[in-house]
Amino acid sequence: xxxxxxxxxxxxxxxxxxxxxxxxxxxxxxxxxxxxxxxxxxxxxxxxxxxxxxxxxxxxxxxxxxxxxxxxxxxxxxxxxxxxxxxxxxxxxxxxxxxxxxxxxxxxxxxxxxxxxxxxxxxxxxx
Numbered sequence: 001x002x003x004x005x006x007x008x009x010x011x012x013x014x015x016x017x018x019x020x021x022x023x024x025x026x027x028x029x030x031x032x033x034x035x036x037x038x039x040x041x042x043x044x045x046x047x048x049x050x051x052x053x054x055x056x057x058x059x060x061x062x063x064x065x066x067x068x069x070x071x072x073x074x075x076x077x078x079x080x081x082x083x084x085x086x087x088x089x090x091x092x093x094x095x096x097x098x099x100x101x102x103x104x105x106x107x108x109x110x111x112x113x114x115x116x117x118x119x120x121x122x123x124x125x126x127x
Contacts, residue, residue, distance in 0.1 A: 058088050 055063040069077035
């Protein structure tokens, strides 16, 4: 008869640090983060509120136009919002409390609405 080796109690304890884990790619981390946000309505509300405050602080008039396009479900809403966010990113900060200086170093004047009323009506009619 063969002897059975005694099993130490620590062999049954799972230690996650001892198991090698593959590193997640940036895309995988982003997808996990996006799923976690989608599952939390309070977090979604906070993100939307913060984005709204940031775009209003950056360029109030343009932000109002973008919000109007989004509310009307215009086909150009996504492009307008992405353009505004890209301009904010190019200015150096996601949340600016004052208008950024232009290339000459001076503060820009209030920007015009990227889509005037006539174009908004045409875009809405095209939907």
